[in-house]
Amino acid sequence: MTEEPDKPAREIGERARRLKAARDDPGPSPLRGVGTFGMIGWSIAVPTVGGAFLGLWLDRVVPQGFSWTIALILGGVVLGALISWIWMRKEGGGE
Known part of the structure; x- marks a missing residue:
């Protein structure tokens, strides 16, 4: 029943390492x-x-043969997808 004198210190150190690894x-x-x-x-x-x-405003201010609203909605979707893709690559580490 001889207990090592440093056993409690080793156990505390090991527990601290596990907590740090989990964090x-x-x-x-x-x-x-x-x-x-x-x-x-x-x-x-x-x-x-x-x-x-922005497209609705441009349709009223600068009317064209095409719809600014539809064009800028599509542009917003493309821009949003690009931002999301960049963010996912950064977060996922898939570089």
Whole structure:
């Protein structure tokens, strides 16, 4: 029944290393997925709605043979998809 004198200190050190490892790499989380969907949704929605409002204004101020609204909605979708793609590559580390 001889106990090593440094055993409690080693156990505390090992526990601290495990806690630090868990904090540094939390692993997959369902809430992180929800946050990712939210970020992607806003990244696409904001430029699209902004394009729609700008297009409506341009249709009234500078009428053309085409619809500014439709053109800028499509442009907003493309811009939003590009922003989302860049953000996903950065977050996912897929470089």
